[in-house]
Amino acid sequence: MPIEPPPLSLYIHLPWCVRKCPYCDFNSHAAEDEVPERRYVEAVLRDLALDAPLAEGRTVETLFLGGGTPSLFSPESVARLLDGVRALVPLASGAEITLEANPGTVELGRFRGFRDAGVNRLSIGVQSFDDDKLKALGRIHGRAEALAAAGAARTAGFDNFNLDLMYGLPGQSVEQARVDIVTAIALQPTHISAYQLTLEPNTLFHQHPPTLPDDDVIGAMQDVLVDELQRRGYRQYEVSAYAQDGHQCRHNRNYWEFGDYLGIGAGAHGKLSRAEGVMRVAKARHPDAFLRTAGTAAARASIRFPSRSDLIFEFMLNALRLHDGFPAALFSQRTGLGLRDIEVPLRAARGKGLLTLDADVIRPTALGRRFLNDLVALFLPSDQSQ
Amino acid sequence: MSGWQQEFIRNFSIIAHIDHGKSTLADRFIQLCGGLEEREMQAQVLDSMDLERERGITIKAQSVALNFRARDGRTYRLNMIDTPGHVDFSYEVSRSLTACEGALLVVDVSQGVQAQTVANCYTAAELNLEILPVLNKIDLPAADPERAIREIEDIIGIHARDAIRASAKTGVGVPEILEAIVARIPPPRGDAEAPLKALIIDSWFDNYLGTVSLVRVIDGRLAPRDKIRLMATARDYAVEQIGIFTPKRKQVDVLSAGEVGYIVAGIKDVRSARVGDTITHAHRPAPTALAGFKEIKPRVFAGLYPVESSDYDAFRDALEKLSLNDASLQYEPETSQALGFGFRCGFLGMLHMEIIQERLEREYGLNLITTAPTVVYEVATNKGDVLRIENPAKLPEPNHIAEIREPIIRATILVPQEYVGGVIGLCVEKRGIQKDMLYHGRQAMLTYELPLNEVVLDFFDRLKSVSRGYASLDYDFLEFRASDVCKLDVLINGDKVDALSVIVHRQQTDYRGRELVKKLRELIPRQMFDVAIQAAIGSKIIARETVKALRKNVTAKCYGGDITRKRKLLERQKEGKKRMKQLGSVEIPQEAFLAVLKVDNTK
Numbered sequence: 009m010p011i012e013p014p015p016l017s018l019y020i021h022l023p024w025c026v027r028k029c030p031y032c033d034f035n036s037h038a039a040e041d042e043v044p045e046r047r048y049v050e051a052v053l054r055d056l057a058l059d060a061p062l063a064e065g066r067t068v069e070t071l072f073l074g075g076g077t078p079s080l081f082s083p084e085s086v087a088r089l090l091d092g093v094r095a096l097v098p099l100a101s102g103a104e105i106t107l108e109a110n111p112g113t114v115e116l117g118r119f120r121g122f123r124d125a126g127v128n129r130l131s132i133g134v135q136s137f138d139d140d141k142l143k144a145l146g147r148i149h150g151r152a153e154a155l156a157a158a159g160a161a162r163t164a165g166f167d168n169f170n171l172d173l174m175y176g177l178p179g180q181s182v183e184q185a186r187v188d189i190v191t192a193i194a195l196q197p198t199h200i201s202a203y204q205l206t207l208e209p210n211t212l213f214h215q216h217p218p219t220l221p222d223d224d225v226i227g228a229m230q231d232v233l234v235d236e237l238q239r240r241g242y243r244q245y246e247v248s249a250y251a252q253d254g255h256q257c258r259h260n261r262n263y264w265e266f267g268d269y270l271g272i273g274a275g276a277h278g279k280l281s282r283a284e285g286v287m288r289v290a291k292a293r294h295p296d297a298f299l300r301t302a303g304t305a306a307a308r309a310s311i312r313f314p315s316r317s318d319l320i321f322e323f324m325l326n327a328l329r330l331h332d333g334f335p336a337a338l339f340s341q342r343t344g345l346g347l348r349d350i351e352v353p354l355r356a357a358r359g360k361g362l363l364t365l366d367a368d369v370i371r372p373t374a375l376g377r378r379f380l381n382d383l384v385a386l387f388l389p390s391d392q393s394q
Numbered sequence: 395m396s397g398w399q400q401e402f403i404r405n406f407s408i409i410a411h412i413d414h415g416k417s418t419l420a421d422r423f424i425q426l427c428g429g430l431e432e433r434e435m436q437a438q439v440l441d442s443m444d445l446e447r448e449r450g451i452t453i454k455a456q457s458v459a460l461n462f463r464a465r466d467g468r469t470y471r472l473n474m475i476d477t478p479g480h481v482d483f484s485y486e487v488s489r490s491l492t493a494c495e496g497a498l499l500v501v502d503v504s505q506g507v508q509a510q511t512v513a514n515c516y517t518a519a520e521l522n523l524e525i526l527p528v529l530n531k532i533d534l535p536a537a538d539p540e541r542a543i544r545e546i547e548d549i550i551g552i553h554a555r556d557a558i559r560a561s562a563k564t565g566v567g568v569p570e571i572l573e574a575i576v577a578r579i580p581p582p583r584g585d586a587e588a589p590l591k592a593l594i595i596d597s598w599f600d601n602y603l604g605t606v607s608l609v610r611v612i613d614g615r616l617a618p619r620d621k622i623r624l625m626a627t628a629r630d631y632a633v634e635q636i637g638i639f640t641p642k643r644k645q646v647d648v649l650s651a652g653e654v655g656y657i658v659a660g661i662k663d664v665r666s667a668r669v670g671d672t673i674t675h676a677h678r679p680a681p682t683a684l685a686g687f688k689e690i691k692p693r694v695f696a697g698l699y700p701v702e703s704s705d706y707d708a709f710r711d712a713l714e715k716l717s718l719n720d721a722s723l724q725y726e727p728e729t730s731q732a733l734g735f736g737f738r739c740g741f742l743g744m745l746h747m748e749i750i751q752e753r754l755e756r757e758y759g760l761n762l763i764t765t766a767p768t769v770v771y772e773v774a775t776n777k778g779d780v781l782r783i784e785n786p787a788k789l790p791e792p793n794h795i796a797e798i799r800e801p802i803i804r805a806t807i808l809v810p811q812e813y814v815g816g817v818i819g820l821c822v823e824k825r826g827i828q829k830d831m832l833y834h835g836r837q838a839m840l841t842y843e844l845p846l847n848e849v850v851l852d853f854f855d856r857l858k859s860v861s862r863g864y865a866s867l868d869y870d871f872l873e874f875r876a877s878d879v880c881k882l883d884v885l886i887n888g889d890k891v892d893a894l895s896v897i898v899h900r901q902q903t904d905y906r907g908r909e910l911v912k913k914l915r916e917l918i919p920r921q922m923f924d925v926a927i928q929a930a931i932g933s934k935i936i937a938r939e940t941v942k943a944l945r946k947n948v949t950a951k952c953y954g955g956d957i958t959r960k961r962k963l964l965e966r967q968k969e970g971k972k973r974m975k976q977l978g979s980v981e982i983p984q985e986a987f988l989a990v991l992k993v994d995n996t997k
Contacts, residue, residue: 017954019954034955203950203951204948204950205950206949206950223920223944223945224945226945227945227946230945230946247948247949247950247952248950248951260953263952263953263954269954271954277954277955277956277957278954279954288957290956321961322957325952325957325960325961325964326952329952360922360979375922377948378922378945378946378947378948379922379944379946379947379948380946380947380948380949381947381948381949381963381964381967382922382947382967384964385964385965385967385968388961388964388965388968390965390968
């Protein structure tokens with residue numbers, strides 16, 4: 009069964025930050041001197057020019073400028089970047105164009121500039137409104153900046169913005185987590201992402217772990233969070249994502265629905281469905297290496313063609329994150345495989361009460377959502393046939 | 395070709411506590427007598443198995459034939475016969491000593507006399523061996539030779555004033571020891587013309603030669619192509635090869651009365667050439683066998699199960715190979731509802747069990763679950779049968795049982811006076827009956843009758859902890875004795891787990907049940923559901939604990955980026971679970987099956 013060409017998104021990575029946060033395992037680098045904005049924008053456009061044919065004429069539905077801290081870039085650079093993108097790939101007229109912003113790097117003028125450049129959605133990494141907690145997280149901003157950033161976004165004309173929050177912070181109580189979420193809600197973003205802080209390998213926190221609240225406290229925080237969010241009209245649609253009606257993040261949703269995306273910039277990952285199957289491309293990770301090689305095949309640090317069994321796992325890893333599951337048909341559309349190919353793990357998952365399959369919708373149960381890792385692990389290649 | 399004349403032969407063993415310097419001393423002897431070139435002197439030649447070397451103990455007896463040129467200008471053949479150094483192997487020790495006329499008692503002067511040494515010395519004294527005390531490690535700053543002398547005289551009861559002071563490490567006093575062996579240990583007095591009598595000291599399996607037995611010729615002569623008979627089994631074999639270890643293997647044409655060497659005679663497995671058996675000639679058999687032969691019986695049993703059921707065949711092969719070299723290892727197929735197919739294995743004691751387990755895992759790469767070790771119970775049924783129960787799960791229903799008898803040991807514990815109280819408390823807790831208590835200067839010697847079951851659980855560790863490591867223990871099997879014991883079952887989410895059943899004394903059921911479920915609660919990780927752990931006697935639940943369900947197991951962030959990292963995380967989680975056993979919907983880690991051993995008795 010050939011894979012139908014899925015919707016296409018575009019991710020552009022801007023890898024610099026003012027400084028590296030101790031919990032962050034993303035491909036980000038502390039900007040030591042001046043960020044080479046102009047050179048980087050040019051490199052990104054060269055990189056996109058190289059990848060554009062992979063889109064095979066499809067329109068780009070969503071664009072995400074992620075980082076790092078993209079808001080470190082000047083509005084002029086962002087404008088040049090977006091103009092360049094439009095010249096290289098067809099961008100849908102109603103495309104969602106998101107830029108990640110750090111409250112420590114914003115001012116009203118900048119936000120207006122981003123808006124004028126064509127950005128129509130902001131994602132602001134506030135993480136917390138508690139000064140002590142922000143300090144513990146190594147953030148460069150405080151409560152005042154966080155509140156100001158949300159205000160600036162709205163004044164600049166961004167009605168559609170997201171606030172990133174973290175919970176389960178060092179020394180955090182359930183009540184403190186509740187105050188954070190209520191503060192965020194009061195700012196009326198269209199979207200809230202609430203992540204549990206986890207200690208990832210290759211981070212400072214992993215080497216020097218802070219004392220985090222225990223499992224039960226974190227569980228209680230999550231219950232409180234979900235409750236507050238639901239009551240104020242933010243519906244959970246993914247593990248950590250909550251949105252007002254009509255404001256789910258289309259870009260992220262495309263990842264979870266196993267759509268296609270071009271990954272442009274240092275360390276960016278792309279996924280493309282082609283006649284011969286799915287292809288995954290990763291770009292040179294370090295900014296210097298990327299700057300050197302962008303526009304040539306050497307910038308593609310790896311190209312991978314997942315096997316059938318890899319594909320099953322990768323699809324489930326994404327799609328099962330969706331709170332309401334997905335149409336069974338989506339599996340075939342995206343992977344070119346049939347439900348019979350996942351009969352064994354599906355049966356195991358249903359047997360354990362981790363998911364349901366009815367009316368052609370595959371949906372994780374409440375238990376499956378709580379134990380998503382266990383559910384997804386059933387679809388690991390080594391387990392599929394057992 | 396008549397071999398060595400007996401007046402030039404000296405056969406001796408070294409009696410020493412672990413770490414008191416036996417191996418180093420043996421190395422020195424070999425060096426002084428030119429048994430090996432300098433470059434061949436691998437450290438501590440006698441302990442040849444890696445595990446033995448790591449643990450500093452000897453499991454298989456070995457021997458070395460040394461040529462020593464004494465000050466009298468004559469050359470003597472010194473046969474040094476190694477002895478296993480642990481309580482589990484006391485029978486083997488007695489056979490090694492039987493092959494000697496004398497023994498060196500090596501005492502570390504910084505530590506003094508230990509129980510193990512005492513027990514072996516008593517055995518040597520009973521066998522009328524000449525015992526030469528050696529005070530080792532006199533070069534250490536903590537050396538207290540006067541105290542060691544007093545202890546040897548008080549506790550062991552031999553003169554130690556003229557004990558040789560030596561340091562195996564520096565070599566001081568070592569030539570004097572060799573001279574004393576020649577001067578004071580009597581030569582063997584066998585009759586080379588009498589019918590052959592040779593004692594099997596040890597047997598092992600060699601991949602090229604088959605079964606090799608270390609023997610001491612008591613009377614007569616042994617030569618290649620002789621037709622021999624093993625008296626315990628009355629089976630005949632043809633001698634293929636005889637020889638000695640120098641320590642290198644060297645063939646000889648004859649082994650005469652008084653000599654020690656090896657014999658290869660096409661014997662299929664080590665079980666046919668049992669330690670303590672007598673070898674004689676088929677055409678001219680000795681009228682009686684040497685005394686002291688015993689059938690060795692395993693005393694401690696445990697179920698061993700491969701974690702991966704597909705490893706079963708490899709596991710069986712590994713046991714077969716190990717038992718080629720270890721006549722005391724028993725194994726029989728066993729099936730557990732909880733653990734699937736495995737083997738019930740019988741061991742001489744806890745150390746023996748640990749060694750076998752470690753070898754199975756290390757040398758054969760097996761991943762095994764071991765159930766809590768248990769002793770053998772004799773169960774008299776109402777029908778008048780007597781059953782030997784090696785697995786708690788197999789204990790008959792209480793209404794079929796007339797009486798249960800448990801194995802009792804006689805334990806000798808040597809401990810510095812200040813810890814006597816703690817040791818007595820421990821023995822009482824372990825249902826011990828005091829038989830004797832003697833003070834020898836600084837040390838006390840306690841004799842107790844103890845149920846072996848209690849010793850198997852955690853006695854060694856506890857003894858070490860109440861005495862800060864100073865107490866030492868030796869024991870002998872005494873008898874089976876009627877006891878009020880019963881089976882304690884464990885239920886996980888309502889299902890009885892056969893592999894977790896233990897037999898306990900009725901007085902201890904409540905306490906043990908409570909502690910066992912508490913320990914299991916610590917060992918069983920939180921999972922998707924609550925896990926109820928119950929302890930039961932018959933249908934009566936006596937204790938309960940719950941492992942509360944985990945709140946969640948979710949990856950907070952996953953976007954278009956690096957999927958391989960998420961995958962690795964999940965694979966690692968899954969790998970962790972592989973080491974656990976799935977019982978129904980509950981995952982139980984391997985350690986849980988040994989939980990009963992880890993119950994903390996310090997109330």
